[in-house]
Amino acid sequence: MSNMEQPGENSHSGMWAQPVDTLSAGDMPEGLTAINIQGRRAIGALQGFGQLWKKTYKVRLSGVNRSSAEVMQIWKENFALFQPPGNRFYLPSGGVTPGKIMWIDSPLPVAPPFYDKPGLVPMTSGVMILYADDESFSVMTPEGFPVSGWNNFSVYEEDGSRVAQVQSFERASDPIYEFGFRFMGGAARQEFIWVHVLTQLSNHFGVNGQVTMTRECLDPSIQWAYAGRVWQNAGMRTTLYKVATPLRWFMNFFRGK
């Protein structure tokens, strides 16, 4: 906070996304589809279907002589590069900016033993950048995304070292995803992804950091009121979209497009 700011004033408003009713595809990367973003609402951890989990992943960057802001800047710039194979993230033009969409093309797993390999069910969607400052940023999910909630990414100082952290507050968005998380390797895949990202971040700084992970089930209950979200399931819709691709080509051919 700068010295000019007064308590309670709107001084941090630029760090948060502006409220919107529905999301807009904006500058979508080439080759992706907007069907799971355009017109979708952003939803939080309270609006999903499955059990609510808080998961915290940390890696200590011992010996890294950089400020938290410098580490976060490098993390933001390389966010897509630090993802595991098959998990494609697309930063918006201008980088991590509140309100923009970070596009994601990440096939969903279907077999628990292969959680560390790219999945088989196509899923194209994205997340809205909810908040960003020099040392942290957060993303919020749209309707139809595998999870409903937030992911916070931060760097801070602890006992003389920088610590990079990923913390998620989220629950499966619908019954299909809940089944996938529990029985098809979805939860293991998700945990693998963030451990991989933090490992890549520490490797970037020449540190062989050990990633720790804690998980806490904040709410074990199922919210049946959101079972209907299955119709917005981004995995299902992306699959149908891809299956229908030859038909669209055929139709466009005869329309002369």
Added chain:
Amino acid sequence: MSKANITLNVRQTKPDTSVIDIQGEINAFAENVLMDAYTQATSNGARNILLNFEKLDYMNSSGIGLLVTLLIRAQRQKQRLIAFGLNEHYRQIFELTRLNEAITIYPGEEEALAMAV
């Protein structure tokens, strides 16, 4: 780790209602003090927990996560979480994150207390 820059005061206004006055910043470092305040606020059997944001300086997205954690704990104990004193900016943040669908917001303490029945 950075220190929490928050001061919380707990007061019981009615037998079933406690108010937590928040002064300072709600971020990841506020977790322990916020949860301690919640424990204190509910120790006398209060069913309505009012969060007073009138002196909130700053809240980041980690703070939203803390409020969700607090909300879930309250709901599991069949307690109500009520907010008042949010400025326009943080009222918008509550709407953006859709916390306002689970935490009722009132302009001031008087209105919040009137509804805490």
